[in-house]
Amino acid sequence: MSEMPEKYVGEAGSPKPHLSETAGLPDQVGNVARRSMEELVEDICASQGKTQRSLGPLDKVYVFWLAGMSCDGCTVSVTGATEPALEDLLTGSLPGVPLVVLHHYVLQLESGDHYIHTLEKAEQGKLDAPYVIVYEGSIADESLTVDGEPFAAEGSLPLWAPSEQRRRVATAEWMKRLSPTAAAVIAIGTCATWGGIPASYGNVTGSMSVMDFLGKNYRSVLGLPVINIPGCAPVGDNFTDAVQAILLFLQGLGPLPEFDELGRPAWQFSETVHRHCVRAGYYEEGIFAKEFGDKECLVEIGCWGPVVQCNITEAGAISHLGGCMNAGGPCIGCTMPGFPDKFSPFYKSPPGSLLSSNASRLLGSIIRPLRRISQRERNREIRWHETVPSGWAMEKGDVSLTHKILEFFYEAMQFQGAKKPGRELPEEQFPSGYITLPEQKYGKDFQLLPEDRAKKAEKRT
Template sequence: MLSRRDFLKLVVKGAVLGNLSQLISPPLAEAVSAGEVRKLPVIMIETGTCTGDSISLDNIWTPTFSDIFTNIVDWRYDWIMNQAQGDALYGILRETYEKLPNEYILIVQGAMVQRDEGNYNHVAYDYDNNKLITGIDFVRHMGLKAKYVVAIGSCAAYGGPAAGYPNPSQATGVQNILPERRVINVSGCPAHPDWIMGTLLHLALYGEPELEKFGRPKLFYGETVHNRCPRRRDYDQGIFATDIGQKECLFRVGCKGPVTYADCPIRRWNDRFNWPIGCNTPCIGCTEPGYPDLMSPFTVHLPDIPFPGGTKVNTDSIGLGVLGLTSVAITGHIVTSLYKGRLQKNLLRSSVKSQHRPAIKKVKAFHQYRLKKNKNQE
């Protein structure tokens, strides 16, 4: 069977699923048939979601869903895929919970809707007690006995668009309502199918993958989009696009690649054919905590970067030969600011100012007029 080292090499090459059929499926199928490996039972639930991650997962190119179901996992519950319904379907959940504690994986898609005790989001019906089950109750009930809890998509991971301002549903990520568990976050809007199935593969074959600070598997979220971007040379040479649709580096038209951790440049979509920057549009930071609010507006250039001591480095000077240690320091400061939330706050503050600059000017002019008038009256 494929070693973990070889598996990680496939990840680095961006070919996890592309080579899976040849390298993993046959020996894994033999091991399952011989009883040497037990397929991981999977319960997948959708809460406050647009179903985008299910659609992403359904579009796996190779292997097919049939290969995955046959060789890797025991997909026991997923309301899109289920053939059963009613009490028979609820019985599957009951059986999994009672007979397979600490063996099944709970996959959650969608934000946790907390408003009015979660009653704006019902995900199942309890036929034993004749009542609706909220997303929060379901995830807490099933999650506490799961072997692993995996949040797929930015809504499940961090709240995502569902938790965007003003957040009337009080949406949040899975980790916030399951503090007792270590949730594996496979973020993205939507998450790439490789990230989802690659994480499940690692769980099935090798156990929990190494996670970074925000609970994401390092094998997919270990580097920034910027580090692997094919337009990095343009950035280093100061060759920037002035508008969306151009083929130069998109940093000055809002690309959030320098502060976004994901392997999109090597992973791509639609059987490795394209991705946002390949379509000449900026990265919008959809894998990061605080998305979309803290990355909006998507086409606004990053603000000046404040350094300790009150000095500032204008981001327009980055890539104009000012590289070396300065570039490393800037990148490190961006990362630190992202972790502490400073960069997102600066982005949001600068975007709000740019949107309301005309109104701010009018208010300032009005106050100056009032001050001048008061002085004249005195």
């Protein structure tokens, strides 16, 4: 807390309690169900007969989703999460995982002061369970707006005063007020993790990331620095997966989730997106897409995948489907702290690829023909010598002498120190002298196609 940069919040952000200590709210404006989402969730769990006794010390966790300079894309992504699914987390339907009571402006039943009231209760320590802050969007430098309305606001205070006497509360102020007593702070999306587009060159809001805002020494109640789940928009499953991993660990059930030096879940973000890319093999062979829509490696039309830490090619975008390069979209580095300026202009090949892709081209020009030879032989049944009985094309049975020679050595290497299939040696024969039926009937030609066998027999006679 001591490291909290006061100046970023500005005058309006001096954290004073605004809620009168007398509990009840004076009116019902915005409370359309006359009960909050939190109360509704309790009712649902009770009516479904679900026990909230979980398998660990935590029964439930509040999650306050705050949005600053955001586009709501992270929210949208998380609604798409299925591993685990958002609705399962929110209804306490996952054994061992505590009920997640989500306080989110896009999903909340109640509006206005009743919505804000819960945030104040959290700040005052009046909730019956720990809370986590999830922050979407970057944080504006609200010291620039001291004389005007904040760049990003959520709610207005003091509650219940006439509109003209209220002041809008910057989301940054909520962060400042709620972060000291939060069990954890999770930044979701590239704006919250690294500033993103609102913080790029030429911005007018002085935007920054959650880490920039809270500072190096920030620790949550659980002793954690800010957890970062980047991506623009992030993979929804990365969020629910990380949340479930953390909760299961806290319950004493799961292994310790590891985070890298920038607070990213290490199991999701330590590999480059290129390593699991479906097109990485083209790169290896030095074949590159020239136009959008081509199926090959996209590096030369603007893909930064080889240096970008992301798991979308492996995890998919939603329900394990999609992924930028899988579909044909070059990686523009949207999970990285340098996004967007260090990847601009998009659609232009990264300078580094000049060396690396040409090196691949060189290597590829050697290994590609060799692979095609091996591939060709492996594209043939052991019965195919003279004829290939395909109705699809006039496949030539014969192969060139070069091919035969190369394949001879290749095969020798293939079975070096191993056994080539077949019963060629005397000790491999049946001791009883048994001979298989095809051999009895066709002799040495038993593994030829009937057609070739007939031709061969004819030649012999």
